[in-house]
Amino acid sequence: MSLWHRVSQALTRTRERFLQAVRETLGQPDSSDAVFQAIEEGLLQSDVGVEITEELLQHLRRTGRKGSIELLAALRDALLSYLPEPPPEQFPSQPTVVLVVGVNGFGKTTTVAKLAYRWKQQGKQVLIAAADTFRAAAIEQLQQWAEALGVGYIRHRYGADPAAVAYDAVQAARARGVDVVLIDTAGRLHTKTPLMAELEKMVRVLRKVEPTAPHEVLLVLDASVGQNALAQTQEFLRHLPITGVVLTKVDGSARGGMALAVARKCRVPIRYLGVGEGIEDLLAFEPVAFVQGLVDTLSPEGALR
Ligand SMILES: Nc1nc2c(ncn2[C@@H]2O[C@H](COP(=O)(O)OP(=O)(O)OP(=O)(O)O)[C@@H](O)[C@H]2O)c(=O)[nH]1
Ligand SMILES: [Mg+2]
Structure with missing residues (x-):
């Protein structure tokens, strides 16, 4: 298709x-x-x-x-x-470091797995880092994806410092000649260390190992939450150098129009769409296809084409 x-x-x-x-x-x-x-x-x-x-x-x-x-x-x-x-996918450094952030349950871990799959398919060597150490299950979930996909992963024990996981991942990636490091993060706003401080620290620590990192900071937004998701994510924008948005769960949502508000208010390009729970259900965002899908009145060969 x-x-x-x-x-x-x-x-x-x-x-x-x-x-x-x-x-x-x-x-x-x-x-x-x-x-x-x-x-x-x-x-x-x-x-x-x-x-x-x-x-x-x-x-x-x-x-x-x-x-x-x-x-x-x-x-x-x-x-x-x-x-x-959106700008074309670029891998400016070896390793290119991609940080994935967002509110819990929005689809970060799934998106990390989908991106790992996408880039592996392109022939890249991928490493994923389990920097959501707040929940033991989160580490397991990521490890399972990594094993299923046949990509490397770095994990620490439950409760470990997430910045240390990120640091180790980049070091390991260098040692192994890996192309892309994908870092999964926590989304809970009420942990012991406030989430934003934790993520800011991660960025600082990453920059110590690699001054140009993180090369991408992808903000995951749940399309089914609609306009409300925007308010929740303003904080991420204030604290982190977000380079793109991944809009997930577009498939189940009747609120896909929120993409317009995201683009306008966040002032960062939408880079990918999550369109299902499967590993291949991630699409590169194309404005023309999206708008056509949004307002096409006689799809697919309708009069508006
Ligand atoms: N239908 C659909 N479901 C999705 C999509 N992306 C993620 N999901 C589902 O959403 C649920 C939460 O996804 P996760 O990837 O675990 O979300 P998370 O942001 O990592 O959550 P926390 O680790 O708790 O912060 C899972 O059941 C996923 O299968 C999507 O694009 N479409
Ligand atoms: Mg997760």
Whole structure:
């Protein structure tokens, strides 16, 4: 299945929400309040957020377009302008160090495993570090993934200093000539050491071993939490040099529109989409495919193409 189809499939629930509101007005010849109202409702239903919905509606009014099909085409273009093209995957250092952070349960560990798989498929040697030492089960979960994938891993005992795990992982990666180190972290906000302090320390310690590290800090966001996830993650943005967002659980969510708010408010590109629990269910983010999946009214060979 092509990437476009997979994105479109993952966005089914979000798109349905949007379309539910808009469908009745489809094909209406004149731009009317009903069309604008339907688009507004559709955007809000799919969790684009109040602010951005307002902006989009103002923009649509200014285009002077009439009729729902024309307006939806204009909407699609406007949505695209909100979603920056992510930079290409780069591996600037050997090892390239990728830190994965986010609120607990959002999908960090799964994303680490999916990325390890993706990069191993590309022929890279990958090492994963179990720097969520707060839960014994978290270390086991990561170890199981590493073993299943046939990639190296570094673990310490339960309760160990996460920064020390990260430090060891980079040292080991150097010694073994590894290409990419993926670091899984804890997400609980109420541990003994506050999470942000713990993660900041990890960044400082990483920089001691490798001044250019971490090369990527990926913030994992759960699309099914919608707008609420944003508030929870502002803190990560304040404390860490986030380079990209991974939007997980897009498959089960009807709130995929929150991606717009993420791109606008976090001012970092969305890099990947999590579209299922399987190891291959991670897609590189492509704005055009995403927007098409979001508002396509007659998929897959519909009139809006
Ligand atoms: N449907 C779906 N489920 C996902 C996706 N990503 C992760 N999950 C599921 O979400 C649950 C939590 O994922 P984890 O990767 O353990 O989340 P975490 O952020 O590491 O959680 P903590 O270690 O507790 O902080 C698991 O059941 C995953 O299978 C996704 O893209 N789609
Ligand atoms: Mg985890």
